[in-house]
Amino acid sequence: MLGGVPDTLGTDYAPIAAEMADRDAVGFVAVGDRFDDDLRWLTRFSGPDREYAFVATVDGDDADSGGGALDPNDGESGVHTSLCAPALFGEQARREFPGDAVQTERQGDPAGVRAAAALAAAGADAGTVLVPQGIPHDAAVYLEEAGYEIASTDVLTRARATKTDAEIDRLRRVQRAAVRGIARAEEVLAEATPDPDAEGGDGAVRWNGGVLSTERLRRQVNEVLAAHGVRDAGNTVIGAGATAADLHYTGTDVIRPGETVLIDVSPRGPAGYYGDVTRTFAVDPDGGWERRAYLAVERAREAALDEVAAGVPASTVHGEAAAELSAHGFRIDSDEVGFTHSTGHGVGVSLHEGPSLGGDGELEAGNVVTIEPGVYDPAEGGVRLEDLVAVTDDGYELLGEYPFSLVPGNRDGEPPRDRNGE
Amino acid sequence: MLGGVPDTLGTDYAPIAAEMADRDAVGFVAVGDRFDDDLRWLTRFSGPDREYAFVATVDGDDADSGGGALDPNDGESGVHTSLCAPALFGEQARREFPGDAVQTERQGDPAGVRAAAALAAAGADAGTVLVPQGIPHDAAVYLEEAGYEIASTDVLTRARATKTDAEIDRLRRVQRAAVRGIARAEEVLAEATPDPDAEGGDGAVRWNGGVLSTERLRRQVNEVLAAHGVRDAGNTVIGAGATAADLHYTGTDVIRPGETVLIDVSPRGPAGYYGDVTRTFAVDPDGGWERRAYLAVERAREAALDEVAAGVPASTVHGEAAAELSAHGFRIDSDEVGFTHSTGHGVGVSLHEGPSLGGDGELEAGNVVTIEPGVYDPAEGGVRLEDLVAVTDDGYELLGEYPFSLVPGNRDGEPPRDRNGE
Numbered sequence: 001m002l003g004g005v006p007d008t009l010g011t012d013y014a015p016i017a018a019e020m021a022d023r024d025a026v027g028f029v030a031v032g033d034r035f036d037d038d039l040r041w042l043t044r045f046s047g048p049d050r051e052y053a054f055v056a057t058v059d060g061d062d063a064d065s066g067g068g069a070l071d072p073n074d075g076e077s078g079v080h081t082s083l084c085a086p087a088l089f090g091e092q093a094r095r096e097f098p099g100d101a102v103q104t105e106r107q108g109d110p111a112g113v114r115a116a117a118a119l120a121a122a123g124a125d126a127g128t129v130l131v132p133q134g135i136p137h138d139a140a141v142y143l144e145e146a147g148y149e150i151a152s153t154d155v156l157t158r159a160r161a162t163k164t165d166a167e168i169d170r171l172r173r174v175q176r177a178a179v180r181g182i183a184r185a186e187e188v189l190a191e192a193t194p195d196p197d198a199e200g201g202d203g204a205v206r207w208n209g210g211v212l213s214t215e216r217l218r219r220q221v222n223e224v225l226a227a228h229g230v231r232d233a234g235n236t237v238i239g240a241g242a243t244a245a246d247l248h249y250t251g252t253d254v255i256r257p258g259e260t261v262l263i264d265v266s267p268r269g270p271a272g273y274y275g276d277v278t279r280t281f282a283v284d285p286d287g288g289w290e291r292r293a294y295l296a297v298e299r300a301r302e303a304a305l306d307e308v309a310a311g312v313p314a315s316t317v318h319g320e321a322a323a324e325l326s327a328h329g330f331r332i333d334s335d336e337v338g339f340t341h342s343t344g345h346g347v348g349v350s351l352h353e354g355p356s357l358g359g360d361g362e363l364e365a366g367n368v369v370t371i372e373p374g375v376y377d378p379a380e381g382g383v384r385l386e387d388l389v390a391v392t393d394d395g396y397e398l399l400g401e402y403p404f405s406l407v408p409g410n411r412d413g414e415p416p417r418d419r420n421g422e
Numbered sequence: 423m424l425g426g427v428p429d430t431l432g433t434d435y436a437p438i439a440a441e442m443a444d445r446d447a448v449g450f451v452a453v454g455d456r457f458d459d460d461l462r463w464l465t466r467f468s469g470p471d472r473e474y475a476f477v478a479t480v481d482g483d484d485a486d487s488g489g490g491a492l493d494p495n496d497g498e499s500g501v502h503t504s505l506c507a508p509a510l511f512g513e514q515a516r517r518e519f520p521g522d523a524v525q526t527e528r529q530g531d532p533a534g535v536r537a538a539a540a541l542a543a544a545g546a547d548a549g550t551v552l553v554p555q556g557i558p559h560d561a562a563v564y565l566e567e568a569g570y571e572i573a574s575t576d577v578l579t580r581a582r583a584t585k586t587d588a589e590i591d592r593l594r595r596v597q598r599a600a601v602r603g604i605a606r607a608e609e610v611l612a613e614a615t616p617d618p619d620a621e622g623g624d625g626a627v628r629w630n631g632g633v634l635s636t637e638r639l640r641r642q643v644n645e646v647l648a649a650h651g652v653r654d655a656g657n658t659v660i661g662a663g664a665t666a667a668d669l670h671y672t673g674t675d676v677i678r679p680g681e682t683v684l685i686d687v688s689p690r691g692p693a694g695y696y697g698d699v700t701r702t703f704a705v706d707p708d709g710g711w712e713r714r715a716y717l718a719v720e721r722a723r724e725a726a727l728d729e730v731a732a733g734v735p736a737s738t739v740h741g742e743a744a745a746e747l748s749a750h751g752f753r754i755d756s757d758e759v760g761f762t763h764s765t766g767h768g769v770g771v772s773l774h775e776g777p778s779l780g781g782d783g784e785l786e787a788g789n790v791v792t793i794e795p796g797v798y799d800p801a802e803g804g805v806r807l808e809d810l811v812a813v814t815d816d817g818y819e820l821l822g823e824y825p826f827s828l829v830p831g832n833r834d835g836e837p838p839r840d841r842n843g844e
Contacts, residue, residue, distance in 0.1 A: 035457030037471075046656065046672065049459075049774050051556070087757060092670055134473070134558035138574065152560065215651065222648035227641055232653050234468065234690070246513055250468065250692070268656070270672070335509060352471050 007098030009044060009271065010164035016056050017078035019130060019155040026127035028056040028079075028153070029115045031139040037350040038132055038156045040272045043083050045096045051111040051136065053084040054099075057122035080122055084114040112139030116146035132156055161346055161354035162366040168390050168399070170273040171347065171368055175388050175400030177228035178275030181236070181265040182402050184224040186281060188217055190409030194257030194284040205255045205283045214238040215252040217261070225267045230275070235266035235351065244280070244382035247341065257284045260293070260381035262374075272349045276370050277400060278386035281408045293375045293383040294406045296328035300373035301385050304343050304357075308389060308396040310365040318343040318357045321373040330375045337377050344370040347388060367391040368399070429520030431466060431693065432586035438478050439500035441552060441577040448549035450478040450501075450575070451537045453561040459772040460554055460578045462694045465505050467518045473558065475506040475537040476521075479544035502544055506536040534561030538568035554578055583768055583776035584788040590812050590821070592695040593769065593790050597810050597822030599650040600697030603658070603687040604824050606646040608703060610639055612831030616679030616706040627677045627705045636660040637674040639683070647689045652697070657688035657773065666702070666804035669763065679706045682715070682803030684796075694771045698792050699822060700808035703830045715797045715805040716828045718750035722795035723807050726765050726779075730811060730818040732787040740765040740779045743795040752797045759799050766792040769810060789813040790821070 016028050031053045032039040034046060042054045056079040081099030085092075090104040106114050119129065126147050131140060133152040140150050163171070189205075192212050198204035204211045215238075222232040239249035241259035255261055264278040280297075282290050304321040321343045322332045331338030342358030346369050355361055357369060369391065374384030385404065389396040438450050453475045454461040456468060464476045478501040503521030512526040528536050541551065548569050553562060555574040562572050585593070611627075614634050620626035626633045637660075644654040661671035663681035677683055686700040702719075704712050726743040743765040744754045753760030764780030769790050777783055779791060791813065796806030807826065811818040 048670075049772055088669055088763060091668055095673075131559070133560040136556035137553070137559045137562040137572075138555040140559040140562075150559075219649055219651055222653065223645045226644035226648045226654065229637065229641055231644065231656055232648065234653055247510055248470075248514055251517075341510060350471055 007044075008166055009098070009170070010166040011041070011044060011098050012159070012164065013056060013077040013079045013081055013099070015155055015159040017058075019153055020056070020058060020079070023128060023130060023151065023153070025130045025151070026058065026124035027119045027122070027129045027148070028155075029119070029129055029131050029135070029139070029143060030054045030156070031111045031115060031136050037272075037353075038160075040349045041156065041160055043093075043097050043099070044271075045083060045085065045093050046272065047093065048086055048089055050086065051139075052086060053111040053115040053118070053139070055082045055084065055115050055118040055122070056080065057119060057124045082118045082122070084111060084118055110138060110142060112136070112142030113146075115139065116143050116148065119148065120146070130155070157354055160348055160350075162364055163348060163368050163390070164366070167273065167348065168366070168368060170269060170271045171275065171388065171390070172399045174230055174267060174269035174273050174275035175277060176275075177225060177230040177269070178265045178267050178277045179400045179402045180228055181221040181225050181267065182263060182277055182279050185217055185221050185238075185263045186279070186408045188212070188220050189261060189281050189283055192255075192283050196257065199254055203256050205257055212255045213252050214240055214243065214249070214255060217255070217263070218250075221263065221265060225265070230267040230269045233266065233268040233274070233351075235264075237264035237266075238262065239382060241381050242378050245376035245378045245380070246382075247376075255283070258282060258286050258290070260290045260383055262382050262384055264384065264386065266351050274347050274349075274351045275400065276347050276351065276386060276388050277402065278372060278374075278384045279402060279404070280383045280385065280406065282406055283408065285406060289377065289380040290383065291406060292328065293330070293380075296325050296330055297373050297375060297383050297385050298404060299328065300324040300339075301371060301387075304371050304373060305389070305396065308363065308369075308371070308391060310363055310391055310393045312363050314355055314357045314359050314361055314363055317363070317371070321371075325373060325375060338375055339373060340376055341374070344372050363391045365391055365393050429466075430588060431520070431592070432588040433463070433466065433520050434581070434586065435478060435499040435501045435503055435521070437577055437581040439480075441575055442478070442480060442501070445550060445552060445573065445575070447552045447573070448480065448546035449541045449544070449551045449570070451541070451551055451553050451557070451561070451565060452476045452578070453533045453537060453558050459694075459775075460582075462771045463578065463582055465515075465519050465521070466693075467505060467507065467515050468694065469515065470508055470511055472508065473533040473561075474508060475533040475540070475561070477504045477506065477537050477540040477544070478502065479541060479546045504540045504544070506533060506540055532560060532564060534558070534564030535568075537561065538565050538570070541570065542568070552577070579776055582770055582772075584786055585770060585790050585812070586788070589695065589770065590788070590790060592691060592693045593697065593810065593812070594821045596652055596689060596691035596695050596697035597699060598697075599647060599652040599691070600687045600689050600699045601822045601824045602650055603643040603647050603689065604685060604699055604701050607639055607643050607660070607685045608701070608830045610634070610642050611683060611703050611705055614677075614705050618679065621676055621678075625678050627679055634677045635674050636662055636665065636671070636677060639677065639685070640672075643685065643687060647687070652689040652691045655688065655690040655696070655773075657686075659686035659688075660684065661804060663803050664800050667798035667800045667802070668804075669798075677705070680704060680708050680712070682712045682805055684804050684806055686806065686808065688773050696769050696771075696773045697822065698769050698773065698808060698810050699824065700794060700796075700806045701824060701826070702805045702807065702828065704828055705830065707828060711799065711802040712805065713828060714750065715752070715802075718747050718752055719795050719797060719805050719807050720826060721750065722746040722761075723793060723809070726793050726795060727811070727818065730785065730791075730793070730813060732785055732813055732815045734785050736777055736779045736781050736783055736785055739785070739793070747795060747797060760797055761795065762798055763796070766794050785813045787813055787815050
C-alpha cells in the first residue's frame with residue numbers, strides 16, 4: 001500500500017517483501033544520510049546530512065494470512081514502509097516519500113533506536129531483521145540490543161539493477177543534459193587555437209584570450225550542466241595528455257596542441273539519477289597514437305554494443321570490446337597501459353552500480369549500463385568513448401546521443417550543437 | 423611523519439594519536455566512500471563511490487619508547503597512517519593523501535579486511551581499535567573477526583570542529599563563490615517585474631520573457647557557482663512565499679509579487695569545503711509581514727554576532743538571537759512558526775558539523791559557524807539571513823560579505839555586483 005505521495009518513479013518494494021519471506025524475516029532496515037544511495041532509492045527523500053532510517057515490515061493484512069507470505073492478488077507490495085525522518089525535514093519527507101508513513105517522533109534518539117521502535121510499533125517484536133551489509137555499526141548494535149537478529153541482504157543491489165520505465169526516463173533526461181555538457185566542451189575546443197610558443201615554448205591551446213586549462217574547460221561544461229538543471233556532482237573528469245590517461249582526473253592541467261583531451265561528464269539530476277558520457281578530442285592532432293587509439297576505441301564500442309541484449313552474459317560484451325582493442329594492437333592485460341578497466345557498469349541513483357560488464361551475470365531488460373571502452377598510455381594520453389544504454393529484450397536503447405570526432409567541430413554539415421541554456 | 427604529498431590543508435593526526443594513547447588503543451580505522459566526510463578529512467582523497475579505508479597505528483619510533491605514548495619532542499604526529507585505496511584510483515590516492523602510505527594490494531577484499539591486514543602489517547596484532555560509531559557494520563565485524571576489540575570514538579567530530587588557517591582559507595574561497603551566487607540571484611530579481619495578471623490572475627514575477635520560478639532562479643545561481651569552480655551540491659535552496667517557510671525547498675514554485683524569496687546557497691569547493699550564505703528578497707513588497715520579519719532578523723543577526731568570540735557559550739549566541747526575535751513579536755517556541763531552528767552550525771568538509779549553536783559547549787578559536795537567524799510563517803513566507811564566520815580569540819572574521827536589502831538592487835550607490843564569471 002502506498003501513502004499520499006504520487007510515486008512517479010515506480011518504486012517497487014515487492015523485492016524486499018519477497019526477500020523477507022524467503023529469509024523468514026520480520027523486517028528490513030536501512031540507515032544512512034542523504035549521501036546513501038540505497039536510502040535515496042528506498043525513500044526518494046533527498047534528506048539531510050545526518051542519519052535517518054527506512055523500515056519495512058510485513059504488511060498487516062498479509063501477516064494475518066500467515067507467516068508474512070505475499071498475497072500476489074492484492075496488488076500491493078506486501079510490506080508496510082516507514083521513514084523515520086528528522087523533524088526539521090518532516091514536511092519534505094512527507095512530500096517525497098512514496099511509502100506508507102513518515103515518523104518524526106523520538107528526535108533525540110539515534111536512527112537505529114528509532115528504527116527498532118518502528119519495528120516494534122509495526123508488530124515485529126523479535127526475529128530476523130535484514131539490513132544492507134554496510135549499515136552503520138551503531139545502528140546494527142541498537143537493533144541487536146532491541147532483541148533482533150541482524151542478517152545482511154543484497155536485495156537492494158539486485159532490485160536497483162533493474163530499472164522501471166520511469167527510472168529510465170529520468171536517466172534519459174539527465175543523459176541529455178550530460179550530452180549538452182560534452183557539446184559545450186567540443187564547442188570551446190573547436191574555437192581554441194594551438195599556440196606553439198605559449199607556456200615558455202612548451203606550447204598550449206588558447207581560448208578566449210588565455211591558455212585553456214582542464215579547469216577552465218571544466219567550468220564551461222559545468223555551467224551548461226547547471227543551466228540544464230543538473231549538477232556536475234564533482235564528477236566532471238577532464239584530462240589532457242598524461243592526465244587523460246588518469247581515469248579520474250579533476251585537477252588543473254594546461255591543454256597542449258595535439259594532446260588527447262578526455263571529457264567524462266557524469267551529472268546528477270534532481271531525482272537523484274546520474275548520466276554518464278565521455279568523448280575525447282584533440283586540437284590539431286598529428287595523426288599518431290591518438291588517431292589509432294580513437295579508431296580502435298570506436299570499433300570496440302561498436303563491437304560491444306552489437307552484443308548488448310537481455311540474456312547475454314555481461315562478460316561477452318566486455319570480451320568483444322577487449323578483443324577489438326587487442327586486434328588493434330592495444331594491450332588488455334595491464335593496469336597502466338591499454339584497456340585497463342571494465343567495459344561498463346550500471347548507472348542509477350549511484351553512478352556505479354550493478355550490473356558490471358566485468359561481472360559474471362547475464363544482462364536483463366531494464367539494466368542501464370555504460371559502454372565505455374578506452375585505451376591509455378601515460379606517455380601518449382588517453383581515449384575513451386562512453387555512452388549510456390538501456391538493455392532491452394532484443395538489444396538496447398541509446399540514452400542520449402552524441403556524434404564522434406577526434407577533431408572538435410570536424411563533421412561535415414554537423415557542427416557541434418549550440419549551447420542552449422538559459 | 424608525512425609522505426610525499428604537500429599537505430596544503432594542515433591535516434593534523436595528533437588528536438588521533440592522543441586519543442589512541444588515552445584509550446590505550448593500538449589503532450584507529452575509518453571505512454567509507456567518497457561521500458563520507460570523515461574519510462575526506464582524514465585522507466583528502468576524493469575517491470570513488472565504493473569503500474576504502476584509513477588506518478592509523480602507533481608510530482614505530484614512539485611504540486619503541488613504550489606503550490604508544492607520544493613523544494612531544496619529535497615534532498611528528500605520533501601515528502603511522504595508511505590509505506587502503508582501490509587500485510584504479512591508486513595514482514589519484516598517491517597524489518592526494520598527505521599521510522604515510524597508499525596501499526592498493528588485496529583489491530578483492532572488503533575494505534574492513536584490508537584495514538585489518540594493514541593494522542597487522544603495522545605491528546598492531548591485537549587490542550583495541552578505535553572507530554567512528556557509524557563505521558559500516560561489515561567492516562566492524564571483519565575487524566572483530568581479525569581479533570581486534572572495537573570501541574567507538576568521537577575524536578574526528580572534535581578534531582574537525584577546529585579549523586587550521588589553511589582550512590579557513592578554503593572555506594573563505596568557497597564562501598566568496600557562494601556570495602557570487604547570491605549576487606546573481608539579486609541581479610535577476612532586480613531585473614524582474616511584477617505582473618499581477620500572470621498565472622490566471624494570481625500574479626507572478628516575470629523575468630527575461632517568462633514567469634520566474636524558483637527553479638529558473640536556481641539555475642541562474644548554479645551557473646554562476648559552476649563558473650567560479652564550485653558545485654551547488656544540490657544545496658541551492660530557493661523558496662518563495664509558503665515554500666520560503668520550508669527550510670529546505672529545492673522544488674519548483676512560481677515567484678509572485680510581494681512574496682519573500684529565500685535563497686540559501688551552500689556550494690562545495692574542490693578541496694571538499696562548503697560555503698553557506700542566505701539572503702532574502704521580495705519583488706515589490708507591500709510593507710507588511712516581510713518588512714517586519716526582515717528588520718527583526720537583521721537585528722537578531724547583529725545581536726548574535728555581537729556575542730561571537732572564543733570562550734563564549736554557544737547557547738549565549740543562540741539566546742541573543744532568539745531574544746531579539748522574541749522582542750520583535752516573533753515566536754521562538756514553535757516548530758512551525760517563528761524562529762524554528764538553531765542560530766547556526768559548524769561548516770567544514772560537512773555542510774553541518776560541530777559546533778552547534780544550539781549546543782552546550784563554548785566556542786573556540788578556529789571554529790567556523792553559520793549565523794543564520796530566520797523567521798517563518800507558512801501563511802506569509804520566510805526570512806533568513808545567513809553568514810559564515812571564523813571564531814577568533816576576541817570576536818570573529820566574516821568569511822565572504824554581502825549587503826542587506828529586502829528589495830533587490832535597492833541600495834543607494836551600491837548596485838548588486840556584476841556577474842563576473844568566465
